[in-house]
Structures are given as structure tokens and as C-alpha cells.
Amino acid sequence: MRETKQPVAEAADLGSILEKLERLHHIRDLSTLLDSILTETRSLAQADAGSIFLVEGKKLKFSYVQNDTLYRNDFLASRYIYSNSEIEIDKSSLAGYVAATGESLLVADAYKLGPGVPYSFNPYFDEISSYRTRSMLIVPLRTSKNDMVGVLELINRLDPEGKTLSFTQRQRSIVAQFAFYAGVAIERALLLRDVVYKMVMMAAMRDPEETQPHVNRVGSYSVEIYRRWAARHEVPKADIDAFQDLLKMSAMLHDIGKVGIPDAILQKKGPLDEDERERMKMHVLLGARYFENPQSEWDTLAREIALGHHERWDGAGYPGLASDANLSRMPSVPGKKGREIPLSARIVAVADVYDALSSKRAYKDAWEEERVLHHMRMESGKHFDPEIVDIFFEIYDVIKAIRQKWE
Ligand SMILES: [Fe+2]
Numbered sequence: 001m002r003e004t005k006q007p008v009a010e011a012a013d014l015g016s017i018l019e020k021l022e023r024l025h026h027i028r029d030l031s032t033l034l035d036s037i038l039t040e041t042r043s044l045a046q047a048d049a050g051s052i053f054l055v056e057g058k059k060l061k062f063s064y065v066q067n068d069t070l071y072r073n074d075f076l077a078s079r080y081i082y083s084n085s086e087i088e089i090d091k092s093s094l095a096g097y098v099a100a101t102g103e104s105l106l107v108a109d110a111y112k113l114g115p116g117v118p119y120s121f122n123p124y125f126d127e128i129s130s131y132r133t134r135s136m137l138i139v140p141l142r143t144s145k146n147d148m149v150g151v152l153e154l155i156n157r158l159d160p161e162g163k164t165l166s167f168t169q170r171q172r173s174i175v176a177q178f179a180f181y182a183g184v185a186i187e188r189a190l191l192l193r194d195v196v197y198k199m200v201m202m203a204a205m206r207d208p209e210e211t212q213p214h215v216n217r218v219g220s221y222s223v224e225i226y227r228r229w230a231a232r233h234e235v236p237k238a239d240i241d242a243f244q245d246l247l248k249m250s251a252m253l254h255d256i257g258k259v260g261i262p263d264a265i266l267q268k269k270g271p272l273d274e275d276e277r278e279r280m281k282m283h284v285l286l287g288a289r290y291f292e293n294p295q296s297e298w299d300t301l302a303r304e305i306a307l308g309h310h311e312r313w314d315g316a317g318y319p320g321l322a323s324d325a326n327l328s329r330m331p332s333v334p335g336k337k338g339r340e341i342p343l344s345a346r347i348v349a350v351a352d353v354y355d356a357l358s359s360k361r362a363y364k365d366a367w368e369e370e371r372v373l374h375h376m377r378m379e380s381g382k383h384f385d386p387e388i389v390d391i392f393f394e395i396y397d398v399i400k401a402i403r404q405k406w407e
């Protein structure tokens with residue numbers, strides 16, 4: 001009898017692990033993936049908090065954090081603030097040790113590490129957040145070729161009453177197993193991110209305005225605006241995750257069509273004349289051409305954004321309804337209006353304009369914050385969808401945190 005009990009429990013575990021892995025399989029964007037890996041492994045091990053470090057060169061970069069006690073149901077402004085620190089890959093720190101040796105670690109109390117261990121616990125995060133780290137489970141993340149890609153740290157296993165327990169050996173082996181697949185998923189997401197970044201870089205080489213920080217910010221703002229919009233409209237969580245994932249990468253490529261605009265226009269210092277402005281407008285059609293004959297949902301969304309990000313809520317934008325991407329001149333037709341413009345493009349319009357006004361450009365200095373915010377408010381219902389502007393102000397602290405991360 002004793003023997004039949006154990007396999008039943010294991011089968012149930014296995015079922016839920018497979019379900020969690022299945023979810024990872026569909027995620028393409030890196031930060032969405034890291035978020036999902038933390039959510040799933042924390043639920044497997046009842047961990048209150050967790051973080052992921054990714055290998056970058058010879059260091060580990062603190063890439064993602066979740067902490068239910070500190071930011072439960074929060075918009076996680078903090079995850080953008082703490083995510084720029086780095087540690088050495090050597091045996092002196094807990095995560096460094098795991099990355100250097102490939103061994104996982106079980107720690108009962110981070111402040112009472114046994115004698116003779118080479119690593120020590122860095123209390124920095126606890127000190128700035130008044131959080132108390134106790135039990136830890138730290139496992140390596142590897143690629144399919146067995147290269148170290150990162151480290152997953154789970155912190156404070158909690159019982160239902162909120163008391164901290166140690167992680168078990170069984171949790172260690174389940175999480176390590178999960179981490180194996182997670183590592184491969186991270187590898188795939190890094191690869192795709194690399195392709196998107198190369199496209200972005202290609203644009204940045206031609207166009208001094210489309211810098212890497214600008215597109216990163218526009219991608220991140222768009223995701224946060226969308227998440228709040230989706231919460232308001234009661235979009236199911238699985239749909240939010242799937243969409244935000246595609247939205248980020250597509251938003252980053254909003255101006256990719258500028259690659260097809262002549263240097264004389266793109267790099268001109270000072271304002272463009274009438275004819276140059278008309279030719280510049282072509283970038284929305286050229287961008288859409290990149291994603292013509294969509295092969296995936298990602299192509300479809302990227303096309304929608306490239307084409308629609310200069311439409312205006314009041315209909316005075318472009319390229320409007322006659323938006324055949326193969327036209328060689330911008331047709332003079334009315335723009336799309338209101339909800340004729342796809343939601344993705346309405347979101348990116350707000351994110352892009354806000355960022356352009358807040359940044360220095362060849363033809364202007366960065367505007368003062370007050371002036372930018374005044375402009376955003378005044379253009380609600382004219383340039384921008386009023387609901388998206390409302391949301392922008394609702395989450396403005398998060399928007400600012402993103403701005404600081406990608407200065
Ligand atoms: Fe544009």
C-alpha cells in the first residue's frame with residue numbers, strides 16, 4: 001500500500017510540471033519568459049520570492065526579481081530599478097558559486113552559512129528593502145549545449161501561515177529538472193532577442209534618433225500600458241502574457257522602415273521641408289513591407305504597429321485607409337480614426353511620442369517633464385486615444401522607472 005501512494009503524488013507533480021513547461025514553450029520575449037519561470041518555480045517550491053541572474057560575458061547580471069511580500073499585486077516599478085547590478089562568476093557569492101561550479105545549493109538560513117564554505121551571502125537587497133532572506137534554493141540554468149546561461153534563486157519557502165521553512169531535497173530535484181527546460185527556453189528567447197536587436201541596430205546605424213535605449217523604452221512602456229489596459233478590460237491572464245510578449249518586440253521595431261529612407265533626409269540637422277516630410281512618412285509603408293505575408297502572430301502585430309503608429313485618434317494621421325504597403329508615394333487620403341486604429345498602434349503612438357519629447361533630438365532639446373506631460377494631456381482625444389492617455393498617467397511612476405533604467 002505504501003508503494004502505491006508515492007507514484008500517485010509524483011504523477012500529479014509531473015502533470016503540473018508538464019503543464020508549466022508547456023506554458024514556457026510559447027513565450028518568445030525574454031522578460032516575459034523570466035517572469036513566467038519565476039512564477040512557475042516559485043509555485044512548485046512555495047517560495048515567497050525569487051530572482052534570475054543571466055550570464056553576460058564573465059559576470060552574472062541581476063535580470064529579474066519577484067517578491068510577494070514586498071510587491072504583492074504591485075505594478076513592480078521596483079523590478080526595473082534593481083535590475084542593473086552585476087556579480088562575478090566565482091565562488092565568493094551564492095549565485096556566483098552555482099554559476100561557477102554548476103552545482104545547486106540548498107541554504108537553510110542565508111545569515112547562518114556553515115563554516116568552511118567559500119561563499120557568503122550579500123545582504124544588500126535585504127538592507128535596502130528591509131526584507132529578511134532565510135531559506136534559499138539556487139539552481140543553475142543551462143543551454144541545450146550545456147553552457148551556463150544563468151542562475152535561478154528561490155527565496156523563503158513559506159508555509160500557509162507565512163512561516164519560513166527550508167526547501168526540501170525533493171523540491172531541489174524538481175526545480176533543477178524544471179530549470180533544465182527553462183534554460184533551453186531562455187536560450188531560444190535570447191536568440192530571437194538577438195535577431196530583433198540586430199534589426200534595431202541596423203536601424204540605429206542609419207537613423208540617429210532610433211537609438212537602442214529609445215526602442216527599449218518604447219517596447220517597455222507599451223507593455224506596461226497594455227497590461228493596465230488589459231486589466232481594465234478583464235482580459236484573461238494567459239492572453240495578456242501571450243500578447244505582451246509579442247507587443248514588446250513589435251513595438252521595438254515601430255520605425256524599422258526608416259532603413260529605407262535616404263540619408264539626406266534621415267540625418268538632416270534641422271527641420272525637414274514639405275517634400276522631405278512627405279518622403280519621411282513613407283517609413284510606415286516601408287516598415288509594413290518587412291512583415292508582408294505574415295508567417296506568425298508576431299509578423300502580424302509588427303506590421304500593424306509599423307503601419308499604424310503615426311495615425312491619430314482624430315483621423316489627421318497617416319497612412320490612413322489606403323494603406324497598400326507597396327505604394328511608392330504616400331497617398332493623400334484621410335487617416336484612420338478612433339478605434340479603426342489597432343490598439344497596438346494607439347499604445348505605441350503614446351509611448352513613442354512621450355519618449356521622443358523627453359529626449360534630445362537633432363532638431364530639438366529634451367523637453368522639461370512638465371511640458372511633456374502637459375502636451376500628453378492636451379493631445380488626449382486629438383492625437384491620442386483618451387483611454388490610453390489616462391492609463392499612461394495612472395502608471396506614470398512605472399513609466400519613469402523604465403526611463404531611468406534605459407537612460
Ligand atoms: Fe515613426
Ligand SMILES: [Fe+2]
Nearest residue numbers: 210254255352
Ligand atoms: Fe520612435
